[in-house]
Amino acid sequence: xxxxxxxxxxxxxSEIIYKSLKKDFTITTFGLPGSKKISNNHLENDMNHDKSxxxxxxxxxxxxxxxxxKTKKHEQSFNLDFHTRRMYNLFIAANSHGVxxxxxxxxxxxxxxxxENLTITENWNTDPDVTDNNLFCxxxxxxxxxxxxxxxxxxxxxxxxxxPIISKKKNDYTSVLYIEDLVRILSSTxxxxxxxxxxxxxxQSDCDxxxxxxxxxxxxxxxxx
Numbered sequence: 001x002x003x004x005x006x007x008x009x010x011x012x013x014s015e016i017i018y019k020s021l022k023k024d025f026t027i028t029t030f031g032l033p034g035s036k037k038i039s040n041n042h043l044e045n046d047m048n049h050d051k052s053x054x055x056x057x058x059x060x061x062x063x064x065x066x067x068x069x070k071t072k073k074h075e076q077s078f079n080l081d082f083h084t085r086r087m088y089n090l091f092i093a094a095n096s097h098g099v100x101x102x103x104x105x106x107x108x109x110x111x112x113x114x115x116e117n118l119t120i121t122e123n124w125n126t127d128p129d130v131t132d133n134n135l136f137c138x139x140x141x142x143x144x145x146x147x148x149x150x151x152x153x154x155x156x157x158x159x160x161x162x163x164p165i166i167s168k169k170k171n172d173y174t175s176v177l178y179i180e181d182l183v184r185i186l187s188s189t190x191x192x193x194x195x196x197x198x199x200x201x202x203x204q205s206d207c208d209x210x211x212x213x214x215x216x217x218x219x220x221x222x223x224x225x
Contacts (some may be wrong), residue, residue, distance in 0.1 A: 003062045008038045010067035020183040047086035057097040068141035069107040083137040091148045101155040106138050108160045122200045149198035162204030174211040181205045192223045
């Protein structure tokens with residue numbers, strides 16, 4: 001994978017990803033009109049069901065990365081529309097332009113209120129409170145993405161990220177994800193030769209009293225580049 005389209009909807013996380021991966025990949029960033037310019041090659045798009053969405057694919061795109069948790073704040077009704085209808089439009093366009101894979105950066109905060117001694121795996125359902133707009137919208141993006149994977153339209157990799165996402169340093173967080181690990185995992189996920197159309201993975205760094213099991217992720221990363 002060389003040419004990446006980065007949906008910079010969580011601007012802070014997108015900046016980290018862009019700055020960390022730009023040496024190894026050709027990255028085009030994009031967001032809604034009025035979004036922060038993450039890169040020198042930043043596009044604005046409404047993601048509506050019309051010809052303008054094709055502008056995102058003027059250059060060949062091998063993979064799309066979207067940040068779907070804690071996106072830029074809008075009215076709740078707009079956020080829901082964005083994470084369902086507009087994401088659907090983006091994924092339809094991705095399929096029509098021959099994109100190989102779509103990587104969604106979601107969150108493990110779906111399980112933040114669960115007891116920490118529970119063994120939570122990727123098979124556990126996400127059922128967020130609808131009043132938590134950030135979590136509910138991330139849940140809806142996962143749902144839409146999975147439907148495309150079921151129809152074998154492209155390979156879908158859903159990465160639920162631990163928190164906080166920080167540089168490696170001494171801390172007491174049990175669900176931490178170090179930026180160094182995120183970058184390494186994302187880079188590998190872009191390069192791996194994969195055949196499965198739906199890949200749902202929990203991502204956090206190894207640490208004392210680690211909260212989430214990441215065995216499935218480690219097996220996934222053992223695939224040949």
